[in-house]
Structures are given as C-alpha cells and as structure tokens.
C-alpha cells in the first residue's frame with residue numbers, strides 16, 4: 001500500500017499497469033522519460049517490490065543492454081552496481097568427461113562487445129528503476145493489490161477495481177498495460193493464451209560468493225595466470241561471461257552477480273527428467289555427476305535460494321490493441337533463456353507499447369498497432385526454430401558453433417541494428433523490414449533442420465565429443481564480423497537501413513552456403529569441397545536439406561573441375577580445427593592435461 005492510495009480512489013490515469021516486475025518498471029521508466037507528467041498507476045500483488053528471492057533474467061545481450069543503459073538512461077547505475085558481461089561462452093567435455101576447466105573445449109568471442117552488456121542483479125536493478133520512477137509525483141505503485149478487475153472499453157476510458165489490505169480501490173485509465181509476467185492476466189481473461197512447441201524446463205539457484213569456473217582446475221594460481229593458451233583465450237575474466245556448460249538437450253549456466261553466483265540448468269524434458277533436478281540438493285548432485293568439474297566446489301557452497309519451472313515457454317494470440325491495451329514481458333510470450341531473449345523482447349515490446357501509448361490519434365494508432373503486432377510476432381517466432389528444432393545440437397561443439405554463428409549474425413543485423421537506430425517505431429522502415437525478415441524465415445528454419453541432420457549423422461557415427469580441447473572464437477567466421485559492423489551504422493534513416501539489410505541478406509546467404517559447404521566437406525571427408533567454386537555455386541541456401549547421397553552426387557560432378565576462384569570473400573580455414581588427424585588425438589591423464597594446458601592447444 002502506498003501513502004497516496006486513499007487519494008487514488010476513483011482517479012483517472014493515463015496508464016494502468018498490472019505487474020511491477022522488469023517489464024512494467026522499465027515500461028514506466030520509458031514513458032516517464034518521454035512524458036514526465038504521465039499519470040501511471042502500477043498494481044502488484046506482492047507485498048515487497050522487488051522481492052528478495054532470485055528472479056531469473058540476469059543476463060543481458062546487446063538489445064537489452066543498450067535498452068537498459070542507453071534508452072532508459074541507467075548506464076551509470078549499471079556500471080556501478082552490476083558486472084559488465086563478457087559475451088556468451090560455451091563449453092564441451094572430452095570423451096569420458098573432465099573434472100577441470102582446462103579439459104573443456106570452448107567456443108567464445110575473445111573481445112568485449114562494443115555494445116556493452118551486463119549481468120543483472122535483477123532485484124537491485126528493479127529497485128533502482130522503481131526509485132527513479134518514484135521521483136515522478138505522477139507515478140504510483142500500489143502493492144498487495146489483488147482481485148484486480150478490468151472493464152476494457154472499445155472507446156473511452158477503461159475501468160478497474162482492486163482489493164488492497166486497506167480497502168478497495170477503483171478508477172479509470174486511458175491505457176491498460178499488462179506486465180503481470182507469468183500471472184498472464186489479460187492473456188488468460190481474453191482467451192489469448194497459446195501453447196508453445198518448446199518443452200523445456202529449468203532448475204536454478206543462487207550460491208554465496210563468486211564461483212569462478214577457471215578456478216575449478218588442477219593448476220595452481222601462477223599456472224592459471226600463465227597458461228600458454230591465453231594466446232587464444234585472452235585475459236578478461238571468463239567468469240564475467242554467461243558460461244554455458246553444454247550437453248545434448250541441456251545447458252548449465254554460470255552468471256556472476258556481486259557477492260553471489262547464479263547457476264541454472266535448462267533442459268529438454270525428454271532428455272533430463274524433471275524429478276531428477278527439482279530440488280537444490282538434486283540439482284547439485286546431477287551437476288556434479290554430469291559436469292564433474294563442479295564437484296570441486298559446488299557441494300561446499302551455501303545455497304541462498306533455489307527455484308524452478310517445469311515448463312516455461314508460452315505464446316499469445318495478440319499483444320497490442322487499438323482499443324488501448326498491450327502486453328509486454330512474460331505476460332505474453334516466452335521461449336527459452338538461451339541467448340537471453342526475455343530481456344530483448346521486453347526492450348522491443350516496451351518500445352512499441354510506449355510509442356503506441358503516446359499516440360493520441362485513433363487512426364494512426366490503428367495503423368501502428370497492425371504493424372507492431374506483426375513485428376512483435378516476427379521477433380518472437382524467429383527464436384522458435386532454435387529452441388524447438390535444434391536443442392540437441394548443444395551436444396556437439398562443431399554443429400553448435402555453426403548454429404550460433406548463424407544465429408548471432410541474424411541477431412546483429414535484424415535485431416541489434418534496427419533497435420539501436422530506433423527503427424522499430426519508424427513507419428517508413430517497418431513494412432520493408434518485415435518483408436525481408438519474413439523472407440529470411442525459411443532459410444533460418446532450413447539451417448536449423450540441416451544442422452540437426454548433421455548432428456544426428458555425427459552421433460550415429462560416434463563423432464560427437466570434440467577431439468581434445470578445441471578453442472573457437474566465433475568471430476573467426478568473417479560473416480559474423482561483417483554483421484557486427486552494423487553496431488557502427490548509427491543514425492541510419494529508413495532508406496539507408498534497407499540498404500544495410502540487403503547487404504546483410506547477401507552476407508547471410510553466403511554464411512548459409514559456407515555452413516552447408518563445411519558440413520558437406522565433413523560428411524564426404526573431402527576438404528576440397530569448401531574451396532570448390534562449382535560445388536558452392538550449386539548450393540541453394542533457401543532449400544538446404546541434409547542429404548549425404550545428394551552431396552556425394554554433386555561432388556562427383558565437380559570433383560575433377562579446376563577449383564576456380566575462391567567462392568568466399570575471405571578464405572575459410574577456421575573449421576578445419578574440428579578435423580584433427582586421428583593420430584593427434586590422445587587420451588590425457590590429468591597431469592598431462594595440465595601440461596597440455598600450459599603448453600597450448
């Protein structure tokens with residue numbers, strides 16, 4: 001209950017928000033920055049906002065990092081109270097597993113992102129957003145608000161009522177923003193809740209102190225510092241990354257927060273039975289058995305909080321209405337935490353909602369809502385194939401590395417570039433953007449299915465665990481570097497932005513061909529395939545099908561032709577790392593592994 005509640009009875013508001021979590025608080029901040037006098041009433045059923053326990057949603061990526069820091073103007077708070085994040089980092093164990101960090105293969109980006117990202121202590125962040133919102137006398141939060149009733153009107157003001165410990169409150173609002181998270185107030189009441197094809201679960205906890213994966217090792221402190229493989233890995237503390245320890249159908253995250261570490265397992269329910277990991281003790285036991293390196297540390301840690309979700313993905317039939325309501329955050333859609341799309345969707349949906357809320361003209365609002373609904377669905381659906389089709393790929397470094405290069409290239413071009421240029425609310429840009437993005441859809445789906453075919457093919461042949469520690473910097477793929485150049489295409493108007501996207505489409509087509517050529521080279525055990533202009537020209541990136549017989553027939557037709565000019569802008573040598581000659585592959589005893597780590601790859 002707030003002190004102004006009695007005065008709020010029967011009052012009119014510009015916006016009623018239900019839910020004072022990440023989506024609601026940031027939407028209010030965005031609106032108040034644009035219109036400081038906006039009258040916002042926020043209702044939450046919790047007594048304490050933000051709560052004390054762990055809320056997942058701790059890692060940010062470029063869109064959410066940029067949104068929280070730059071759009072919401074909270075950069076100083078973020079830099080002072082949260083760790084800067086060192087990209088995403090993925091690990092795989094060798095055959096038979098490993099109990100030390102240096103025994104893992106890794107795929108990563110060595111340089112820090114030029115668009116800064118953060119590891120959020122969500123409660124500290126939400127507390128700060130609430131604080132700055134409260135600096136506006138027109139913002140009010142009422143806690144312990146239950147039995148919320150909404151009377152949504154087609155025209156005129158919406159009505160609302162709620163019960164609080166100090167009695168009922170009621171009033172009217174021009175706009176209703178549902179930010180109730182998993183409460184899903186409007187989706188449930190309006191019959192808009194939809195199922196997702198993704199069936200993943202998560203069990204997660206906070207432990208006290210910093211769990212630094214690099215210290216889970218046979219090496220002593222000077223040994224860690226002076227590893228020769230720092231030549232590849234660099235010096236930025238790897239604990240600052242969102243560290244992903246991967247296996248078929250699952251990944252386990254390590255996220256550092258000040259004074260504590262967030263750890264969580266995300267898994268396909270077909271691969272890991274929920275009952276095996278649904279308590280803190282069972283989760284720790286599972287992790288120590290399947291990722292033995294953690295047995296060095298985790299059982300001794302104090303668990304601060306544990307929770308889990310047995311089935312977290314969901315969809316929604318509609319998110320914006322010209323009748324002046326909207327949903328953002330988990331109130332509408334959620335896919336999977338891999339790549340942290342939750343914060344990104346909040347950033348994008350909130351930006352659309354804020355613009356719609358600030359649109360006074362009814363006809364203009366109708367036009368915008370149509371476009372925004374399509375955009376909201378498109379950016380959500382782009383993630384679905386990644387999680388629904390190719391989650392098993394997490395079991396193989398090579399196939400997964402190809403997948404992530406693809407996904408990150410799409411992300412930089414189609415999510416980050418328009419977002420940092422405020423183009424998602426540019427009516428002259430959106431139709432062309434949506435058309436191009438829709439065209440990309442089949443290629444995106446095709447890549448995921450193609451790579452799943454490759455993964456299963458490798459699995460059938462017992463080729464899955466990497467042959468000894470392999471280190472791979474994703475930006476060795478030049479198409480990814482070309483997409484990251486979009487970070488610097490700032491101030492682009494819609495015409496220039498369309499040209500940038502067309503160039504990126506060419507980049508993506510080349511990347512799709514490169515992925516297909518590399519896979520064919522592995523399947524046919526013929527490295528020359530990648531350099532054959534004729535073979536590469538014949539690949540159709542729009543219709544990729546994993547078919548070894550077809551690959552063999554096509555290679556036969558061009559094997560004897562001269563290689564011709566390189567089919568690539570830059571010579572693609574990096575994937576050869578996954579194909580070491582068999583006589584180089586050795587099983588290392590722990591002491592030898594230490595020496596190998598000290599002496600390079």
Ligand SMILES: Cc1cc2nc3c(=O)[nH]c(=O)nc-3n(C[C@H](O)[C@H](O)[C@H](O)COP(=O)(O)OP(=O)(O)OC[C@H]3O[C@@H](n4cnc5c(N)ncnc54)[C@H](O)[C@@H]3O)c2cc1C
Pocket residue numbers: 018019020021022023024043044045046055056057058059060064145146148179180181182183184185202204264266309312328329330331336337340341342343344346
């Ligand atoms: C396992 C997992 C890991 C994740 N990791 C990440 C990550 O690393 N990065 C990332 O960006 N995202 C991540 N996400 C997603 C992220 O957690 C969500 O995007 C985010 O928490 C959603 O915020 P929200 O404001 O919609 O919901 P919340 O923060 O849950 O807020 C909803 C609020 O609404 C209130 N409420 C609910 N119902 C009612 C009601 N009927 N009446 C009144 N109040 C109500 C609640 O009390 C709550 O305060 C993860 C998700 C999962 C499942």
